[in-house]
Amino acid sequence: MRKVHYFYNPHTLDYERIYFSWRHRLGTVFRHLFVGLMIGMVVFLCSIYLFASPREAQLRKENLLLQTQFDILSRKMDESFLVLKDLQERDDKLYRIIYQAEPIPTSVRESGFGGIDRYETLMNMPNSQLLVSTAKKMDQLSKQLYVQSNSYDEIFHLAKNQDERLKCIPSIQPITNKDLMRISSGFGYRIDPIYGTSSFHTGMDFKAEVGTDIYATGNGTVVSSFWRQGYGNCVVINHGYGYETLYAHCHQIYTQIGREVVRGQVIASVGNTGKSTGPHLHYEVRVKGIPDNPAKYYFMDLSPEEYDKMFEIAENHGQVMD
Ligand SMILES: [Zn+2]
Structure with missing residues (x-):
């Protein structure tokens, strides 16, 4: 109204x-x-x-869910890093050592991706810190997996060639020595037979009569076969894979530079040439140019018991013939 x-x-x-x-x-x-x-x-x-609108409430819920999923993803990546670390350690400390490959440097394994602008787009987004840290972690994981995968390829290649490798690596004694009585002196510091001073003996001496056969201890190529100061008549065989063997003080040499030889082939005879106190063979094994203990390279020739005995003789016997 x-x-x-x-x-x-x-x-x-x-x-x-x-x-x-x-x-x-x-x-x-x-x-x-x-x-x-x-x-x-x-x-x-x-x-x-x-009060949030239903749409906003829904978006907030989805946002929270996404953050939780990112957290879970991040934790799963941390677990994957642990598994990968275990694989890397086994690779460096076991597989690569078995096949004598150098361990992969940490700088290579953990190198990142270049470019500072890689995460720039993510930096401008909401929750950028979470996004960038997750993206970085993902990148590191994929890079390290890539390096590890390459390493396995290399190991696989080495394993495939293992047969050939085993034929080449020195693994028998250079003269017949079943009773081990011919070992005169081993590798390491010994008294020099001529000067009487302590010096490093870079090989192993086997005493034997002049003319006793000397065998190539692994397949390879003769790279040196002539008279050398101190060593007298000597032969050097390159076996590949970083290995070389040297046979010194020979009486006669039955091979020449460039010839391919196989394990067990007679290449020379024992003599008394060069700096020597009696007929013997001075035998050296060099790995990447550095003399190594030859006693470690008779594994195809000796039983485990004989190997222990030989090692003991080589360690304790002090009579160097040079
Ligand atoms: Zn010697």
């Missing part, structure tokens, strides 16, 4: 009706409308601030 307004007229002592103008009425309407709008806006802003 429409409201009717009156006012009290003291002159007529009566209530008289008020008729508002259209302007006054319009003003009232706009005033009410303005107040209503202001209240509505305040309520709207408060509700936005205090």
